[in-house]
Amino acid sequence: MGSVAPPGRGPKVRAAVLAAAVAELGERGYAAFTVEEVAQRAGVHKTTVYRRWPDRDALIADALADSVAAELPIPDTGSVEADLRALARSLVAWINSPSGRAVLAVMVPAAGSPAPPDVMRHAFRDRIRRALPIVPRAIARGEIPVGTDPAELIKTLVAPIYFRVLIPRERVTEDTADAAAAVALTAARAGLFS
């Protein structure tokens, strides 16, 4: 099952299980996700999984955090414009990847299906939180006003990208990313996040 590396000990098992968990989330969604299927896909016994993760939500949280951290590095180019553009472009690349689709499917379930647990929102908040240092660095360089709220700026940057994927279901591209960066930076320079 799956194409993950054959399980060995320690880090290899962990990586194989987390990759299998992300793949299962993408194919089945949060409601139908089971530890048994993840173990089978990773080629390990389910007790091996339970030794490392107490329950399925702990496994999902780790898998999402791992996916987000690996695929969304935070840029530090020396220019806020380049940083915001790079951040938006890496979000677009991630959304278009199997892992990004898996995370989005979990974060936005249908009515009547189980609401995602807080661990899901933590993975999202963690991504926002990791991007925040872009803003004080830009303030220190005099590129945007003192007092700019980092979270407001980063949320404004990512909002049009998520919106186009989730509501009109448009394909997002580097052009989408660059346009979002231009809007967020223009609003920041105008003092709208102070």
Next chain:
Amino acid sequence: MGSVAPPGRGPKVRAAVLAAAVAELGERGYAAFTVEEVAQRAGVHKTTVYRRWPDRDALIADALADSVAAELPIPDTGSVEADLRALARSLVAWINSPSGRAVLAVMVPAAGSPAPPDVMRHAFRDRIRRALPIVPRAIARGEIPVGTDPAELIKTLVAPIYFRVLIPRERVTEDTADAAAAVALTAARAGLFS
């Protein structure tokens, strides 16, 4: 069942069935939606429903279009700032209503559940389309640059509102609406949608 008006003939039956359909969508989601349950909730026989709507997707499309049209009037105040603010505030009010929650739940299903049919996206596109005249009116008044793309401006206006509801799951308020209007207008004045 439900609190809709007792069914009479003609427009009353139509209104009762559409209200029941929106309520069912909100409670059960798209996948579990059935004409039988809608008929029961509206207090009519299901053949009465099938006489007016050939299938469940036609009923859902009508119910969503009706809900969107009734609850999202398009402002024409004479000022683009007031128009955008009013549009954003009415979107927030609609999102916080049972009907708005129902539509959003249908538009964004879980992985593995049926994708919404095109009629769903039509309801969304219709809402964007109905708001577009705000933009040429603003151009004609000289408030924003000639050549501003109406759809880009309106999507930028609504994106942060949908984003906060769907991803970080924040409550949206009139402050959210006003901030979104300020960002969209600032970007428009800077020529970012031309």
